[in-house]
Amino acid sequence: MISVRIRPVSLVTGILTRLPGGNALIRHRRDRRGGTFSAEYCYSVWLRHLMFAHQVGAIHGVPPVVAELGPGNSLGAGLAALLSGAEQYHAFDLVRHGDLGHNLVVLDGLMALFRSHAAVVGGPSDVWNFPSHIVTDQILARTLNPERVEALRARLLSLDAAHTGSDYLTYNAPWVDPGVLKPDSVDMIFSVSVLEHVDDLSHTYQAAFQWLRPGAIMAHRIDFGAHEHATPWNGHWAISQPLWQIMRGRRPYFINRQPYGGHADLMRRSGFEIVREVRHIDRSGIQRSQLAAEFKAISAEDLATRSVYVVARKPL
Numbered sequence: 001m002i003s004v005r006i007r008p009v010s011l012v013t014g015i016l017t018r019l020p021g022g023n024a025l026i027r028h029r030r031d032r033r034g035g036t037f038s039a040e041y042c043y044s045v046w047l048r049h050l051m052f053a054h055q056v057g058a059i060h061g062v063p064p065v066v067a068e069l070g071p072g073n074s075l076g077a078g079l080a081a082l083l084s085g086a087e088q089y090h091a092f093d094l095v096r097h098g099d100l101g102h103n104l105v106v107l108d109g110l111m112a113l114f115r116s117h118a119a120v121v122g123g124p125s126d127v128w129n130f131p132s133h134i135v136t137d138q139i140l141a142r143t144l145n146p147e148r149v150e151a152l153r154a155r156l157l158s159l160d161a162a163h164t165g166s167d168y169l170t171y172n173a174p175w176v177d178p179g180v181l182k183p184d185s186v187d188m189i190f191s192v193s194v195l196e197h198v199d200d201l202s203h204t205y206q207a208a209f210q211w212l213r214p215g216a217i218m219a220h221r222i223d224f225g226a227h228e229h230a231t232p233w234n235g236h237w238a239i240s241q242p243l244w245q246i247m248r249g250r251r252p253y254f255i256n257r258q259p260y261g262g263h264a265d266l267m268r269r270s271g272f273e274i275v276r277e278v279r280h281i282d283r284s285g286i287q288r289s290q291l292a293a294e295f296k297a298i299s300a301e302d303l304a305t306r307s308v309y310v311v312a313r314k315p316l
Contacts, residue, residue, distance in 0.1 A: 001287055004238045006247070010229040014249030037102050039109025040121065042076025047120045049190045049219050050084065051131050056276040058217045058311050062086055062134060063187035067211060069204070069220075070094070070194030075156075075171070076106040077192070082152065082168070083114050085139040090181060093173035094198075095252055103156045111149065114140055178207035186211040189218040195263065196223050197253045205270040212314040217275065219311045222263060224302075227255055233306060234285035237295045259295075259302035264310070272312040282306040 053059045062085035068078050071091045078089040117130035142148070155169045172180050189208050198204050208218050226236040229247060236257055239247070248254040264274060283304045291298065 001290065002232050002285065004235040004286060004290060005231045006235075006239065006243075007229050007231075010247050014247040014251070017249035017251050037074055037076070037106060039076060039106045039113060040118075042074065042106060043080050043110055043113045043118065044121045045192055046077045046080035046084065046190075047131060047135075048122055048128075049188075050081075050134060051120065051128065052276075052309065053188070053217060053219055053311060054131070054134060056311055058219075058275050058313060059188065062139065063216075064088065065185060065187045066090070067092065067181070067186050067189045069189065069191040069208075070197070073102075074106055075103050075159075075169075076110065077190075078169070079103065079107050079152070080110050083110055083140075083143045084135045085143055088168045090170045090186070091172065092175045092180075093171075094175075096173035103159070104153060107149075107153065107156065111144060114144060178203075178210050181211045183210050184213045187213060187216045191220045193221060193223040195220055196227075196255055196258070199253065199256055201256065201258060201263065201266050202270070205266050205272070209270045209272060209314055214314055215316045217311055217313045218272070219309070221307060221309050222260065223307045224259060224305055225307070229255065232285045233282060234303065237298065237303070238286050238290045238292055240292050241294055257295075259298050260305045260308050260310075261299055261302045263308075267310075267312050271314065273315055275311040275313050277308055277310045279305045280307040 050059075050062065062081075064086060065088045066078065066081045066086045067090040068075075068081075069092050071078060071093060075089075075091055078091055082089050114135070117132060119130060120128045122128070152169065159171050189212060195201065195204070212218065225233045230236045230239060236244070236255060237259075244257070260277075260279070264277070267274060279301070281301075281304045285304070288296075288298075288300075288303065291303075
């Protein structure tokens with residue numbers, strides 16, 4: 001049986017957030033550590049979403065209106081969506097990040113990647129050719145037009161001055177009100193390792209359902225690991241709720257510890273039909289006998305699901 005260990009810094013950090021100024025200090029340190037600043041990463045994240053949705057027959061072409069949940073310090077994946085042919089991009093985050101100036105650097109890197117039809121990288125052994133059958137040269141001639149790029153660059157420079165602005169790019173942080181977008185106005189919503197941090201998943205899935213047009217999709221990669229707060233990878237499911245609350249402290253977000261079955265159930269309750277789910281199974285973690293009381297009913301498959309890529313559709 002593998003022993004469960006809590007990472008000391010996670011426990012100490014949770015305690016510090018309860019002290020005056022503790023959360024602000026931790027947020028500042030987190031912002032300085034950086035985010036998804038790599039143009040190559042953002043380029044591949046968006047194109048993998050786009051390619052997979054095509055492979056499962058969920059969409060055709062490039063979705064005109066795209067929304068991202070939890071972009072973090074970088075809007076790079078959304079910029080990649082705009083450069084691949086999307087007409088509008090809406091970003092939604094729980095916390096407004098203070099330094100978004102690096103998006104200009106990411107934009108320049110993305111343009112170079114699209115111009116060269118760079119390969120799409122998913123890992124050391126996962127490399128795909130540029131999807132020129134989806135993102136055609138005709139599309140790129142329009143999206144990489146200097147006038148359009150300069151307008152996009154100007155919009156990025158104004159992000160710190162306003163939460164929303166032009167029709168084609170909005171940044172909403174913090175957001176709690178689904179009314180910031182018109183119902184039935186979005187063609188695709190996506191996220192990467194975000195939904196495991198959302199406290200009110202029901203609210204989020206219901207908002208996504210409200211925003212999407214009938215027949216439109218959402219695509220998410222959800223990570224169910226302990227995010228280094230505990231070992232082994234699923235050791236967080238062995239920690240009692242009182243201790244977990246101490247670890248969380250007053251952080252604005254943490255890990256919600258919801259297994260995939262809970263996500264899938266909430267998606268269906270919100271009205272979605274799941275088109276495809278691809279689980280990453282890892283049976284190297286804790287055993288059922290080690291689970292905390294609130295997770296005793298978890299399914300064997302969910303206990304071993306380290307991550308999932310899921311595509312869900314709003315019915316016509």
